[in-house]
Amino acid sequence: MKEKSAAENRGLLLVFTGNGKGKTTAALGQAFRALGHGMRVAVIQFIKGSWKCGELEAAKRFSGQLDFHVMGRGFTWKSDDLNKDIAKAREAWQFTCDLLQQNRHQLVILDELTYLITYKMIGEEELLTGLARRPKEMHVVVTGRNASPGLIDAADLVTEMREIKHPYAWGIKAGKGIEF
């Protein structure tokens, strides 16, 4: 029993990576589960639009428990000005570090964070340091393709979502309630 309570006090780092569907959806499920336990949850979305109206509507049922921050509004990774993107990514990362330090949440979801490393917006070392400095009991979920080796190493649990079958024009076929 002693072992269990000690373990419960340590926050975990979960990573959902890979090229398949289900990374953000699993993070959403994780949020839902934590909310059900009365935990406070923050979602930081690094890419515009990866969380859609369905979850935002559902989240309203948990007002006061769930904070939702969209960082990606400014950088869709299609900007003509790379320096502007980098500046916005660094701002987003600073916001994240501040939120972690504020310790107001038991679970923080960093959705599509891996892109910031992939596109060298922030360094892996810096990211790992920021995550390691989070409050001891805070759980963090990171999603995104191509999780870097250091991130995988630092994580407690890593699942790769592999695309086995993914129809052409999925977004159109899936539509309301499934894809968004």
Add this chain to the structure above:
Amino acid sequence: MKEKSAAENRGLLLVFTGNGKGKTTAALGQAFRALGHGMRVAVIQFIKGSWKCGELEAAKRFSGQLDFHVMGRGFTWKSDDLNKDIAKAREAWQFTCDLLQQNRHQLVILDELTYLITYKMIGEEELLTGLARRPKEMHVVVTGRNASPGLIDAADLVTEMREIKHPYAWGIKAGKGIEF
């Protein structure tokens, strides 16, 4: 636009399989998203305890919209009497077919359904026929390890959740709000 509305009318079959964490969690996220859109959702759980208190608590916020059925209470796949297990699995499958035909839900989640084929509780052919007979607009999510080739073939989208890193004694480490 015409194409889109036609596509929206066709329900999809999504499969989350593989040995990694995140299959049920992604299905849960899918449910959450659909609920946010005001859709009616049913969850049928084929293995005892794969959905835990966190999501059941969260689900209460959507009462009237979400129906939750636990089929696995009777068969934990550890019974001494295989025939009893088979009978219960067949009952569960019949219940599922009836629920699909009732057409009261826009999304139905069949959690851990693949085990019924893996353990030859029901035939793949029978399962595919039951799924194919569902109302045209109904979306179905199937989760579980070792999705069979026929199921993968019938699905619109398949993601394999691969375990990259999964700590020993995960259940103990993860604890409330993360694992259950």
